[in-house]
Amino acid sequence: MNVLGTAIGLLIALGVMVFILLFGQSPQLRNGIIGKLHTFLTIHGPNTLFSTLKKVLGTKNWKRLAGCWQYCFNSRNPFLQLFFLFITGGSIVLFLKYALPHIPGIYLHSIHLYIIPTQIISLYVAYYIACSSNPGIITEENVQQFLDHYQYDGILYEPKECSTCQFQKPARSKHCSMCKACVGQLDHHCFWINQCVGVNNYRYFFLFLFTLVQFCAYGAYLCIQIYNAFIIEWGLDRAYMRDKATGNTVPLPYYKAMLHILQKDRIIGSIAILASVASFVVFLFCLYQLYLAGRGVTTNEAFKWELVEDSIDRGELWVEVDADADNGNNNSTKTTNRSKKGNNQKKPNTPSKRKIESLDEVENIYDRGFFYNLYDVFSPPQLLVNRSDNHHNINKKKNKNA
């Protein structure tokens, strides 16, 4: 009971934490308790920890620790890749040693003996592709193609130079301080694959996520079926117990039978719990990423849109309305800026400004509709990538949007 109770407790705590970290800054939740918990987890918690450590350790040790922190969390390093290999490799070894001898079994056909190696190979192939594919690094050679392909919307992106790469930053790109490069249509820097997720490897990132979700779900399924077979083999389906409340003898409930097996055989059960938790968490993350991709928004842009929404809430976002074309129709907006001058786009002859009241009034020009957005993710534009790297060859498919 304790093992299962702890596992369920951990599962719930992990799920809640992931939910807070993923959605705590969303416009609907950020002003409530979830938003406050997000701020605590990402700002106040770490700050309190750091200031306490600084006092306890002294300046010299603190500087050393800060150096380690910088290497671990603010620069490219293979720690999470190694952790991923360790945790998956360890689980696979334990599975092969303790669970495989029970296959085939009452509930598992011998075909699983062929599916299991295929699953293992698929996982690591997908992982390798995700780790090694070019995310869409922008170089001096290909920057013009990115500039031609991505329009500036005047809201999230305006023409400006990357101070590190020293060329004009294309719209939707971002400079990654860890990869030390500008990446086209950057989604986020992923520590698990130790590189950025951008226009060119978003599909491989999804491929890896899909593979991981079904790999973990499949592993959990096998372990649970082995436990189900134990119920039959150990005669637990025919076992009885005394009901404490009534004093009657009743058939042993399914969950009690499972708990009994878990106490006798912890390894297969632990693999099942780990695989279920991982599958569930990665599935949630996958859904969130698909939701963003379907809306034509990258993770990076999701944060930018939140800033835009903040500007709207503070009444600082205006659009210039072309009064000549307007004729009483407020929807014919030309350009947008954030209550500042320096808009480099063409000015209407008789500009008048209208305050934006809601995010619905602002158009995301990168949103081409749910299915087209997903199509773009899985069949990205053919932009020039680093020719010196074989893994960085991009799909030769024709660019639908060129």
Ligand SMILES: [Zn+2]
């Ligand atoms: Zn840059």
Ligand SMILES: [Zn+2]
């Ligand atoms: Zn990066």
